[in-house]
Amino acid sequence: MLLYHLVFPTKYRKKVFTEEVCERLKEICTEIENCYEMHFMEIGMKKDHVCFFWYRQ
Incomplete structure (x- = not known):
């Protein structure tokens, strides 16, 4: 497993990250x-950056 x-x-x-943008980004991540x-x-x-913590099997 890679993290x-x-x-x-x-x-x-x-x-630039508002609540609406954050919700849409989470939907896109689910599709990915x-x-x-x-x-x-x-x-x-946060309002000026986004962090992803994910793994691939």
Whole structure:
């Protein structure tokens, strides 16, 4: 099992992640999980970055 922790900041650390954006991003991650053999253990978001902690079997 491989574990990954990725952090994606926004350009110039602009605060662009709203509640609506966060919910849509989680929906997209669920679709990605179904297409590929991976599982998001945690998706953390602040207004200026998003963190993914996931594994692949």
